[in-house]
Amino acid sequence: MRAELEDILLEVSRSDKIDRGDLDAAQQLIIQSAVQGLHITRAGIWLLNDNKDALHCAILCDNGDITETDTAIHAADFPSYFAALRKERTIIANDAYDNTATLEFAAEYLPAYGIFSMLNIPLRHRGEMIGVLCCEGREKGRRWHEDEVAFVGMLADIYGRALSAYQREIYERQLVAQNAELENRVKARTASLEQALDNFRMAQQRLVETEKMAALGKLVAGVAHEVNTPLGVAVTATSLCKQRIKQLHQQFNDGKLSKRLLLSFIEEAEEAYDLMESNLHRAAKLIQNFKRTAVDQSSFELVDVEMVDYLRSLVVSLKPLVKKKLVDITIHGDAQLQIKTFQGAIAQIITNLVSNTNEHAFNEANEQNQISINVSATENGLQLVFADNGRGMEQDVQKQAFNPFYTTSRNQGGSGLGLSIVYNLVTQKLKGQISLRSVPGEGSEFTIQLPNLEVS
Template sequence: MPKSLYDILLDVSKSAMIDEGDLQTAGLLILTAAIHGLNINRAGIWLLTDDKTAIQGKMLIDGDDCTIDSDILLLRADYPIYFSSLDSERAVVANYAQTDVSTSELSASYLAPLGITAMLDAPIRHRGQMLGIICCEHQGSTREWDSQEIAFVSALADTYGRAISAAQRNDYERQLKEINEQLEHKINDRTNVLQDALRNLNHTQAKLIESEKLASLGRLVSGLAHEINTPLGVSVTSSSHCVSQLGLVKKRYKDGTLDEDEFAQFLNDLDDGLGLINNNLNRAATLVQNFKLSGAIHTANEEEQFELRACIELTLKSLQPLLKKSQIDCELEPGENITLNSYPGAIAQIITNLITNSIHHAFDHTTDKKIRLHLTQTPEKITIHYQDNGCGIAEDIRPKIFEPFFTTARRTGGSGLGLSIVYNLATQKLGGEILLDADQSKGAGFQINIPTS
């Protein structure tokens, strides 16, 4: 290749215009280089239609005139031999264009009227696929293209493929920015809704306290916490996943390793995640609004000194309508009073969740339904023994029962958060532990150990 062609190609390759993502600017630079390097007056960029049934002029320079998105359209049906040559994805070299087997079909309608005697088409490739060609057209006396000129035009075509990648990256960046903004707006909007609902909750709580309804307030907060933790837990998990995926896509974009399939999958995942967040935050807001019309809580959620047996009996009393409806005999076995300094609200919720779990899972094949609670005390800990006489917990799922969102009743509305909440309350709030009894043959049994100091 003559030095002048090398220099032209080097200048084009080093130009910042190629990687700025503006295809018109990059195309104009490349076609100008082709005209200057080959000493011709006419060159164009032609792109195949999506269905590859036609090829259309994207940019055409003819002397001093430059046309963007021209109306020239060549149909495969009209020029089958020429398109067959393009399908080979190799350069079309026609030294005698009007008689060459590859291009002679174009003679009457295109070549002869424009005085084109020789054509050199180099394929434009992007991500392994041919998208179109750079077409260099010689007018006037006969011209034979040499191998150096063919290599020169092919390199320019590859450079235009690089410009397409830059334009695509810019488009990805724009879409990522829009998605990020939409995500932030949706989260902010839903957060504002939830904050308004929580303000209403605080106002309702204050009114209940002023009306001396502390006994009923305990059960209401406990029930609300159980219900609202489900959609909020789903929302937090989905939001974290969206943020994680967004970070991964940003990293791959910066590294230049992001492809179309991965980006499309990311958009689908993000759409699903945002939908999940939206639905569950709406659900949480509705739950809080409905809180004003609900009953009362079990007891305060503050750390205080209280009598454990009285706390559990109060919780069971608040659950009597539900137990009666399910025809379950639930009792706390008699014993000595046990005073401790802890969180009565957490204990009430643990008991409520365990009983709710038994109602939903234990008694499908049990007629005489029973739940028994028993308290024991040592200098180091207080233990709440919980036992139902249902079907017990199958051995294969025992390691998973405290995992968030694990449930065997997904089809009937189970969220899989009930026992997970129990575990977190027992271990984190109370600073103790919850153990599953090894023998489940007589029903589900648990031990909740609460440290005395």
């Protein structure tokens, strides 16, 4: 190959126009290089359509002018030429008027543009013929030499490289656009999910607060019932005393008051006042314990708690919750055991466990219904074992017992938050651990490990 052609090929191959993805610039460079190397005035790139029955001119260089035209030739009009193209071989027509592949152009195309010879090199991309690089000579007797054919063939290969770079650029742009769109979608979806999560958290918090108030409401109802009994007795005793005083006053006015009647009144009055005093003390103690429980549940202060004594006083206020089913609650452990923790959280945990057990563990009133709370020391705190002898839980229920909103009594109005609140208070507020063991028909046992907490 002539040094001139080699130099042109080297320059084209090194040009950044080939690999930067700008197909128009690459096409111009290739046809200009073909014109320069072959010393001709006309060359173009023609591309096959999808059906491979027509060639469309993508770019044309004619006498130095580079144009993009809509010119097309169809297989129906040039069957011999397209038959030669289908062989995917180079068409070398030194005399275009005498070559079987190009003779069909003699009627109009060749004389219209003053063409006497044609050199068509197949353009291939990824192993498939996609068009031709068409070089046309306007000199009579022009012959295409082997090195010229090889030169144009290499330019055709370079075109395939340029087309790959162009497609790669398109794919990269599409990928960037898709990534940007995906990022926008992800951002929008993330914002939507965050909003939904915020709404869920707010709803969950409202439900948790509702559950707390429901538990407190049960305490209020139970305590009210318990307080009404001693108050009723006291009111009755007061009414009796008032009536006897009225009778005594009438007897005094009528001059019928005797020593026997006076002594009888004093004896009855003492009994009535003793009855009033004991029942009023009982009511006061119930209210005091209830007040302490209510305050504890709404107050979270880190204090030293004598656990056994505290649980005993707490259970007194909880007995109205379990009175209907005759549940007996017992506390076991050393009264000296102490732990630094949040007393209010303990109150909520025990209240929820007692309420949950009363509702789900025991089907009906029975003097055998029992809840026991055992307190023991651990290396860095205390262990509470809350056990009942109720109906127990199946394995699948145990696995979901601490999940929010899981309940086996949805149709009875259960919210499924009782044990979830217990779990969160133990693990988050008190930095402890809780586990559940249950056997159907034999009861359930909650083991709570509580560490001593430090003042932050």
